[in-house]
Amino acid sequence: xxxxSPTRIRLDSNLRRWFSRNLGLWRSRRLYFFRDEEEPMxxxxxxxxxxxxxxxxxxxxxxxxxxxxxxxxxxxxxxxYVREGVMEAYLCGHQLRRSRGYLCGSPTKSQxxxxxxxxxxxxxxxxxxxxxxxxRLVDQDRFRSRSxxxxxxxxxxxxxxxHEIRVEAAGAPLQEPS
Numbered sequence: 580x581x582x583x584s585p586t587r588i589r590l591d592s593n594l595r596r597w598f599s600r601n602l603g604l605w606r607s608r609r610l611y612f613f614r615d616e617e618e619p620m621x622x623x624x625x626x627x628x629x630x631x632x633x634x635x636x637x638x639x640x641x642x643x644x645x646x647x648x649x650x651x652x653x654x655x656x657x658x659x660y661v662r663e664g665v666m667e668a669y670l671c672g673h674q675l676r677r678s679r680g681y682l683c684g685s686p687t688k689s690q691x692x693x694x695x696x697x698x699x700x701x702x703x704x705x706x707x708x709x710x711x712x713x714x715r716l717v718d719q720d721r722f723r724s725r726s727x728x729x730x731x732x733x734x735x736x737x738x739x740x741x742h743e744i745r746v747e748a749a750g751a752p753l754q755e756p757s
Contacts, residue, residue: 581596581689583725593693594670594699595639595670596691597693597696597697598639598670600720601720601723602748603627603745603746603748603749604625604626604747605743605744606648606743606744607624607626607725607741607743608646608742608744609623609624609739609741610739610740610741611653612735613736613737614735614736614737621647622647622650622651623650624646624647624648625647625648626645627642627643627645628641629641629642629749629750630749630752631752632754635755636671636676637669639669641667641669642668642753643667643668644663644664645663645664646662646663647662647663650707660682666679666681668704673691674688674690674691675689677689680703683705683706683708685705685706688703688705694713697713697715697716697717698714698716699713707731708729708731710727710729710730711727711728712726712727712728713726713727721745722742722744722745723737723742723745724742725740725743726739726741734757
C-alpha cells in the first residue's frame with residue numbers, strides 16, 4: 580500500500596508550480612458589483628507578484644504589491660479599500676497565510692483547493708467576512724481571470740470580476756521578507 584506522503588509532496592509541488600506561474604507584473608481591469616450600488620464600479624490596477632529565495636515561514640513566500648493605474652472615482656466612493664499596498668504571503672501546505680487581508684489590515688489565512696492545473700480556489704474567513712476567490716490562468720499564463728465573492732455576516736455584499744494581463748515576467752527572487 581503506498582504511503583500518503585508522496586501524494587502530499589506531489590500536491591504541494593503542484594501548488595508551488597501554480598504560484599510560480601503567477602509571478603510578474605499584471606495589469607488588472609476590475610469590475611465591482613456592490614449590493615447597495617445599482618451600477619458596477621470600475622478600477623484599473625497594477626499587481627506585482629514576487630517570490631522570496633528563502634521563506635522564513637512555510638514552503639514558499641511571496642510579496643504582492645498593488646497600486647492604481649486608473650482610479651475613476653472608486654477610492655473616493657469606497658474609502659475603506661486600500662489604494663496601494665504590500666502584503667506578504669506564505670504557502671503552508673494547502674493554506675495561504677497572508678500578512679494582511681484585502682478588507683482588513685490584520686493577518687488572514689486562506690484554504691486552497693486546486694480545480695485543475697490552471698485554477699485555484701481560495702476560501703478566507705475573517706472578521707465578519709467570508710470570501711471565495713477563483714483564479715484561473717489562461718492562454719499560456721498570459722492572462723488571469725479572477726472572480727471574487729464576499730459575504731458580510733452571511734449576506735452577499737460584493738462580487739468582483741478581474742481580467743488581468745501579464746505586463747512583465749517574473750524578476751529575480753527577493754532575498755528576505757521585511
